[in-house]
Amino acid sequence: MMMTLRALAFCAVALTAPLAAADEPRGTGALGIVIERTAGSVLIVDTVNRAVTGRVTGLGDLSHASAVFSPDGRYAYVFGRDGGLTKVDLLAGAIAKRTIQAGNAIGGAISDDGTLVAVSNYEPGGVRVFDAATLAPLADIAAIGANGKTSKTVGLVDLPGRRFAYALYDADEIWIADFSGGDAPKITKLTGIGRLPYDGNVTPDGRHYLVGLFGEDGVVHVDLWKQPLQARRILDNYGRGEERLPVYKMPHFEGWASAGDVMLIPAVGRHELIAVDRRSFREVGRIATSGQPIFAVARPDGRHAWVNFATPHNNMIDVVDTTTLSVVHRFAAGPAVLHMEFTPRGHEVWVSVRDANRVQVYDTSSFARKAELEAQHPSGIFFTARAGRIGQ
């Protein structure tokens, strides 16, 4: 009965929140989207009112979908698994443009000046680049490695200076595509970086590009501020000599928590986060967690990281103190916690609970649940504040 009353109270909050009239001016700074993976739709949400303001349908296959935002915060670019690239108008609550740019894709990025949208493709491989205003194709960069293979690309991120970095899964390479001279990129290639790079990310300052290896035990690091660029191995054999657990899901690199003096990296196949010093890139500690970590997301101030897990522990969330490297709070949030997104200054966090068909909002100081919103099998949550971040 308590549960029911509480659920009703939450519903009341969600349903009675004010919806702006379509013609009323509104700021876009507190807007965002929630991916509804099964329905192929996105919810438009307002983090100030903790409310859903609209639903946009017809975006295709949104499993593993992600999004970036235009500099003005009005448009989300949603990257679908089926190669669909959809530009969603958050103010109109409608699709502004849509193209099927490939057969199978795995995320994208937007250049620091907001003019280029790049998509990382599995099929046919390579990276395609589009005009952010019109979605007209501008560049098609085949990913043919030194081994002659056409490769899937992964870990695509924006870098300062109209550049993108990504890795070639089938060719063991990292490429930097530099569009500072126009729409024909200059490509820098790092070869033989290690077997089967499967995901990558860049630190919030755009300096350190890190790539995980599926074919070997280790992580690859490139200091983008040092010329000539070099790919060097860090954390070699970090699980060496210990019994491995089966890997239920490879952790995402998007969520490597870069916090204060350390980065928190999900260990592959283990119930652990690895703490790595941000200067030396050496391991400085481990944190025992509730399961195999998927995302370890730093709260914007970096004091805490929130961590979710692969099945069978995907109902749990651990909150880690990044100064003491200890779990300070641990709770069952609900069935299938898929993603977490903080409000820009970190006072609240939105959590997708897929199998409960809802998004739950928590106060990050008290850990109190402040609201919940109905959503159909929600997965990724993305707020417009990402528009202002390097490596968004």
Added chain:
Amino acid sequence: MMMTLRALAFCAVALTAPLAAADEPRGTGALGIVIERTAGSVLIVDTVNRAVTGRVTGLGDLSHASAVFSPDGRYAYVFGRDGGLTKVDLLAGAIAKRTIQAGNAIGGAISDDGTLVAVSNYEPGGVRVFDAATLAPLADIAAIGANGKTSKTVGLVDLPGRRFAYALYDADEIWIADFSGGDAPKITKLTGIGRLPYDGNVTPDGRHYLVGLFGEDGVVHVDLWKQPLQARRILDNYGRGEERLPVYKMPHFEGWASAGDVMLIPAVGRHELIAVDRRSFREVGRIATSGQPIFAVARPDGRHAWVNFATPHNNMIDVVDTTTLSVVHRFAAGPAVLHMEFTPRGHEVWVSVRDANRVQVYDTSSFARKAELEAQHPSGIFFTARAGRIGQ
């Protein structure tokens, strides 16, 4: 003649940039304001189009004015020197609310949840807190120190958890006002911190509060993550034994460049920046500059900091590489460079050149001047991306 043609070309860019119709939906992510200090007005600007989209007048005395933004990016709160607090609607291009909250003020802050606007006052002293929606007064915190004096307050910043930090100029204290329990704050006081704190700022993670002293040679540091809070002195007597230059203007702490592993701190009265290690807070180097630094602003990636200067060198800008601690570019930007604001991901920087009555926009990679905009005696420039930052 070359100059004239170039100036005309720049004007054409500024004047022909598209102005959105008042009723056309627009995102607020790329908007900002430029303070016109003499006229008591602000320009509303669009960083994507590098254009002025409106001017709002009637804001009173805007010398030393600063601004913060609502979480939705629609409203700027402008803090005037005369105690005026003006809420400007960037979409309507008009004043939404205005109050004269004190006789003499020196800046303000907005709580991390966007509900409280706090103002730091010289006359009558103390800090006043207002409802961000209505500007209705919520709290009036007198600043009476252990010495019994009513004090001016300085260095007011927001902290995570609905808190504010500030210093008491006449009482040598630092106070933390905690509104997490409601509109009646809990105050924590640090006394005897050093003579005449004159400005302060917090690092972008909200962890380290730093206060400059006017009455002594040194800086005060509080690690806000360590309980009990302690004010400790750093950089004691950093000019000891060397000949002093006359101090033309005290440097602003707003612009302490927190970049990579170091902070760059303007030395008082010297033609130098002091590089301080971000972990130990010890000096690790000095950088000779074109004049007495006023602002040292980190580009969002932290690789460079742009520095402006007190008279008679206030026409210059130095660009410092934060990894090598050397000046990599130095140029005369024009008469009376007062402020610099980077686009959120740092690809461009806007510079107020007061006595040329214009704002100049530079590419931060090539240092090329990309645009200029007419403005009447421009001073502070503030973009809405600040809404998403701790210590905005």
